[in-house]
Amino acid sequence: MSLLSVLSACLTDWPSLILVLLIIYISNFYYKYFTRPNPLPGPMPIPILGTIHIIGMNPLTWYNKNKGKAGAIWEFYIGSERHIVVNHVKHAEKLCKPNKSLFKKLPFTTFERTGLHNGVIFCTDYDAWHRRRKLIIRALMATKFLRGIVLCVQNQFKASEERWSSKIKDGIEFDFREWIRFFATDLHTLQTTKQHSYCAALFDTNKKLVQTEEIKKSLKFTNGIHKHFLSLGFFVLVPQFVMDYVPDADLLDHLLIAHTLKDPDSENDDNVTPITAKEVTVITWDVLLASTDTTGNSLSFLIYYIAKNPNVLAKIRKEINEVFGSDPNVEFTLEKLDNCHYIEATVKETLRITTLVPYTMKVSDGVLNIAGYNWPSGTTFWIDHQTLCNDPDYWEDNETFNPDRFLSKHHGGSSELSEFQKISYTPFGCGLRSCAGKLAAMNVLKSLVVLFYRKYNIELKDEKIKYYYNLLTQVYDMKVKISLRDDSL
Numbered sequence: 001m002s003l004l005s006v007l008s009a010c011l012t013d014w015p016s017l018i019l020v021l022l023i024i025y026i027s028n029f030y031y032k033y034f035t036r037p038n039p040l041p042g043p044m045p046i047p048i049l050g051t052i053h054i055i056g057m058n059p060l061t062w063y064n065k066n067k068g069k070a071g072a073i074w075e076f077y078i079g080s081e082r083h084i085v086v087n088h089v090k091h092a093e094k095l096c097k098p099n100k101s102l103f104k105k106l107p108f109t110t111f112e113r114t115g116l117h118n119g120v121i122f123c124t125d126y127d128a129w130h131r132r133r134k135l136i137i138r139a140l141m142a143t144k145f146l147r148g149i150v151l152c153v154q155n156q157f158k159a160s161e162e163r164w165s166s167k168i169k170d171g172i173e174f175d176f177r178e179w180i181r182f183f184a185t186d187l188h189t190l191q192t193t194k195q196h197s198y199c200a201a202l203f204d205t206n207k208k209l210v211q212t213e214e215i216k217k218s219l220k221f222t223n224g225i226h227k228h229f230l231s232l233g234f235f236v237l238v239p240q241f242v243m244d245y246v247p248d249a250d251l252l253d254h255l256l257i258a259h260t261l262k263d264p265d266s267e268n269d270d271n272v273t274p275i276t277a278k279e280v281t282v283i284t285w286d287v288l289l290a291s292t293d294t295t296g297n298s299l300s301f302l303i304y305y306i307a308k309n310p311n312v313l314a315k316i317r318k319e320i321n322e323v324f325g326s327d328p329n330v331e332f333t334l335e336k337l338d339n340c341h342y343i344e345a346t347v348k349e350t351l352r353i354t355t356l357v358p359y360t361m362k363v364s365d366g367v368l369n370i371a372g373y374n375w376p377s378g379t380t381f382w383i384d385h386q387t388l389c390n391d392p393d394y395w396e397d398n399e400t401f402n403p404d405r406f407l408s409k410h411h412g413g414s415s416e417l418s419e420f421q422k423i424s425y426t427p428f429g430c431g432l433r434s435c436a437g438k439l440a441a442m443n444v445l446k447s448l449v450v451l452f453y454r455k456y457n458i459e460l461k462d463e464k465i466k467y468y469y470n471l472l473t474q475v476y477d478m479k480v481k482i483s484l485r486d487d488s489l
């Protein structure tokens with residue numbers, strides 16, 4: 001009897017259909033409870049699909065509905081692949097420590113077919129990753145790079161202000177999330193490759209700017225980055241201008257001269273392989289990919305929480321006045337920005353209350369004891385950063401937006417973070433693969449808070465912020481009205 005005839009018999013014959021459903025149910029039960037050690041709470045998997053039909057792309061949705069049942073550790077299945085979700089600091093602590101045996105973050109090697117493993121984010125070879133990561137950390141954490149990025153934010157912002165100037169008197173309404181998406185692409189493209197992408201100019205002028213081939217490619221590029229998070233097929237959109245570009249900028253300079261005689265930091269180790277052109281391209285792409293949407297979505301949440309908390313806005317403006325004085329156009333430096341402790345605390349609180357990357361994954365190499373179970377080598381763990389950063393047992397009034405919790409008593413805040421808070425505060429990930437651009441991101445966000453609030457009011461047009469999840473927490477349709485401040489600093 002063929003499969004087709006069984007299926008058609010099932011559709012016409014109810015007892016057969018019920019029998020088939022019963023067999024599927026029993027086999028699922030067997031599959032889940034008798035073929036795997038340590039069964040954990042979680043939706044019931046079915047063969048081939050696993051639990052993807054129940055949790056979809058976002059484990060957080062299932063978890064939020066089943067908090068009571070799921071507890072501190074639960075599981076779901078992608079096909080027959082078992083995934084363990086850890087959302088309590090007691091269990092996550094071990095996973096969050098820098099540990100070579102937790103270097104791998106994906107249970108599959110799909111990216112090797114795309115060439116993306118030649119960069120940092122999707123690299124699956126420890127030695128290659130270690131060498132590249134050292135290089136980009138050296139570039140992204142360098143004071144020269146950070147100083148440059150603070151100035152670059154101001155120059156880009158000034159260009160937008162000039163384009164707004166004729167209409168700002170009556171206030172300008174626009175979709176803030178779209179604006180910052182384009183602004184962030186301009187900023188990070190310029191800072192990484194010294195190449196202008198003109199995306200914010202297009203947005204500010206309602207696409208009335210003459211669109212050269214270069215600008216069209218830029219637009220395609222920024223949309224490509226965004227689409228990457230919507231589908232993993234983004235790599236077809238890698239623009240020629242990034243691939244073809246002859247680099248002469250900070251990050252690229254750094255990568256290109258690394259391990260050559262021109263490298264001032266070279267360890268003169270003959271055994272270190274020089275970086276290849278392919279690696280330079282993929283690392284550049286990695287940095288653009290990792291920086292644009294993350295910064296853009298964070299700023300959107302930041303603007304939202306500040307608008308919802310006028311007391312926070314008042315303290316931000318007080319700090320701006322104290323640190324920068326009353327001139328709303330004065331240029332500032334990285335060193336001045338370092339004195340903005342309250343603004344820094346506001347950025348940190350925003351990233352705590354809504355973590356931009358709610359989950360990161362780690363695949364174990366070797367047996368690992370977590371939550372009292374010995375997990376075999378190759379187990380995939382998901383660290384639930386959103387829950388860790390909002391656990392009411394560790395974060396008092398966890399749902400209240402309160403930057404003071406990140407401000408030491410010395411700077412007028414409430415207290416120092418506890419050891420558990422320090423471990424569970426992981427918006428930039430944790431362990432070996434944590435964010436390489438954390439300092440750059442913090443400085444971009446702090447600079448933009450200063451630039452906006454020293455001179456402008458930002459009014460939200462909608463009561464609530466709209467967002468969805470796909471690897472990143474993505475804000476959409478965020479209408480705001482920007483107008484000049486009527487009170488002087």
Ligand code: HEM
Nearest residue numbers: 121290291294295298356357360428429433435436437441
């Ligand atoms: C608020 C903004 C940002 C957030 C919330 C953020 C968050 C994260 C997180 C959670 C990870 C770890 C991913 C994982 O373990 O799978 C990560 C990795 C990374 N981030 Fe960021 N990021 C931000 C901005 C940036 C910026 C501005 C840059 C570069 C200029 C950057 C560069 C990177 C790179 C290169 C990695 C890969 C590190 C590795 O695999 O070794 N990020 N980021």
